[in-house]
Amino acid sequence: NAGVTQTPKFQVLKTGQSMTLQCAQDMNHEYMSWYRQDPGMGLRLIHYSVGAGITDQGEVPNGYNVSRSTTEDFPLRLLSAAPSQTSVYFCASSYRGLNSPLHFGNGTRLTVT
Amino acid sequence: EDQVTQSPEALRLQEGESSSLNCSYTVSGLRGLFWYRQDPGKGPEFLFTLYSAGEEKEKERLKATLTKKESFLHITAPKPEDSATYLCAVWAGTASKLTFGTGTRLQVTL
Numbered sequence: 001n002a003g004v005t006q007t008p009k010f011q012v013l014k015t016g017q018s019m020t021l022q023c024a025q026d027m028n029h030e031y032m033s034w035y036r037q038d039p040g041m042g043l044r045l046i047h048y049s050v051g052a053g054i055t056d057q058g059e060v061p062n063g064y065n066v067s068r069s070t071t072e073d074f075p076l077r078l079l080s081a082a083p084s085q086t087s088v089y090f091c092a093s094s095y096r097g098l099n100s101p102l103h104f105g106n107g108t109r110l111t112v113t
Numbered sequence: 114e115d116q117v118t119q120s121p122e123a124l125r126l127q128e129g130e131s132s133s134l135n136c137s138y139t140v141s142g143l144r145g146l147f148w149y150r151q152d153p154g155k156g157p158e159f160l161f162t163l164y165s166a167g168e169e170k171e172k173e174r175l176k177a178t179l180t181k182k183e184s185f186l187h188i189t190a191p192k193p194e195d196s197a198t199y200l201c202a203v204w205a206g207t208a209s210k211l212t213f214g215t216g217t218r219l220q221v222t223l
Contacts, residue, residue, distance in 0.1 A: 056209070104149075106154070106155050
């Protein structure tokens with residue numbers, strides 16, 4: 001079992017560029033989510049999905065889009081990167097929402113110059 | 114607004130020196146409190162879920178407890194491999210999100 005796989009591990013973007021952070025899980029988990037982690041701040045929820053075809057906004061959704069066309073994949077799109085989006089991004093999944101433990105990927109470190 | 118505060122921010126222990134990490138929270142309608150361990154360059158790894166005051170969970174050298182205002186992660190006779198950042202998170206009310214604290218960075222030396 002690979003668990004939660006995030007790609008790429010590192011990425012450098014210029015302001016205004018767009019990109020997609022990939023997240024895939026092979027555990028048949030219904031719930032998937034994206035967090036960002038910044039120094040001195042706790043992990044903050046960007047978007048989440050309770051199942052294929054269903055997404056919702058978290059705490060800090062501005063500047064990010066998501067879609068969930070399959071159970072396995074939950075990509076995060078940055079539409080027009082800004083330096084404030086420099087962060088480490090984590091994808092997490094669970095079997096049935098927050099009643100089950102979250103399984104995290106190993107993150108994507110994004111730098112926007 | 115849900116708030117989670119972890120203390121201390123950093124803790125250095127010698128091998129075998131037991132101690133406790135604190136997670137205090139202010140939420141409306143606690144549904145669960147979670148402890149995670151995070152190693153450098155890795156994603157958080159689940160340790161425990163606590164649901165109600167008085168509940169305790171144990172795993173090897175770790176024991177988590179919960180009151181109505183805070184949770185403690187007790188580390189008994191720690192080893193260097195216990196060095197990591199320990200994160201606390203709460204799930205409250207009807208929101209489908211966890212609110213995380215900023216973590217306690219633990220270093221255990223020989």
